[in-house]
Amino acid sequence: MHINVKQIAAAATFAVLAQPVLAEDVALSLISQAPGSSWYSYGSTFGEIISASDGDFNIAVEVLPRGGGMTNPVAASQGVADLAFASANAAVWARDGIGEDFEGRKSEDIRAVVGGLQIAHSTIAARKAYVESTGKDTLEAMMAGPDYPTIVMKPQGSQVPIMADYMFEAMGSGLEDMRDKGAITQISTAQIAQMLRDGTADVYIENSPVGQATMTEVTLTTDMVFIPFPQEVLDHMTALGAPAGPMPAGSYPGQDGDYVNPTSATILIANKDVSADVIYQVTKALVEQRDAIAEAYPALADWDPQAGAQPDQAVIELHEGAARYYRERGWIE
Incomplete structure (x- = not known):
């Protein structure tokens, strides 16, 4: 019997190639x-x-x-x-x-x-009544003193105090400095809306996606004004990984136009x-x-x-x- 070595080799090669990888x-x-x-x-x-x-x-x-x-x-x-x-x-x-x-x-x-x-948005929202009574409608004015607003935010462990610290840093201050001036109150989210409703807090700093429960409750139960971010804050936050971007108009009651803010x-x-x-x-x-x-x-x-x-x-x-x-x-x- 004649054995075709080439055919056998070819068949063996095909069999190997046909195996699933x-x-x-x-x-x-x-x-x-x-x-x-x-x-x-x-x-x-x-x-x-x-x-x-x-x-x-x-x-x-x-x-x-x-x-x-x-x-x-x-x-x-x-x-x-x-x-x-x-x-x-x-x-x-x-x-x-x-x-x-x-x-x-x-x-x-x-x-x-x-x-x-x-996308989470950093926001600074103030009671409309506070803005109208003080005339302080910018972050610069609020930080200038001598009368400081009561600013509420989440406690340590959240990113919010860190974000706020960097925001204040861009304006030559810091969270500890603002705390020493009596301007900072850190409380649980469950208390934030109530303090703004009863006027024991004036400004709310947050970092959250659109539709976050606390911000929604705050803006539905208290007339709020979204405070613009100074350009130096936006630039500083961009360098720290929180680039400026718009929160679309109408994301919350009281927000009529796009709100440019540090995003995360x-x-x-x-x-x-x-x-x-x-x-x-x-x-x-x-x-x-x-x-x-x-x-x-x-x-x-x-x-x-x-x-x-x-x-x-x-x-x-x-x-x-x-x-x-x-x-x-x-x-x-």
């Missing part, structure tokens, strides 16, 4: 917040989308039910988590090691995956050492399921993945895997 198993952890929070809910959906994604990897995502805006950048930088939700401004503070929470310990190993998921986006970040090929697949999966994400979470309905890839929304350096995907889409150079 097995995707590599990869486990990723995603730190969010405690159950019941929006970030935990987002994490569950993002994890499902990533785990179901097509590509070279079978990715299994574990959502860590802990963390927060100030701790997640550190967790991602230290490799405690591979992926993390973070506030854009806090990511900048952590990366650069600035502010009380991060001073002396830079978290330089974080990179952006998707930006601009949900929720972003998804990763440790820089996570494989670029893995992050490419993660980015592709999330962007291409944008409509499904928006349908599941109306708060994310305004997410524009192309805008989120830009420096003003991604804020920190893009992960090389995410950057590769965005370049393929023609969204970045």
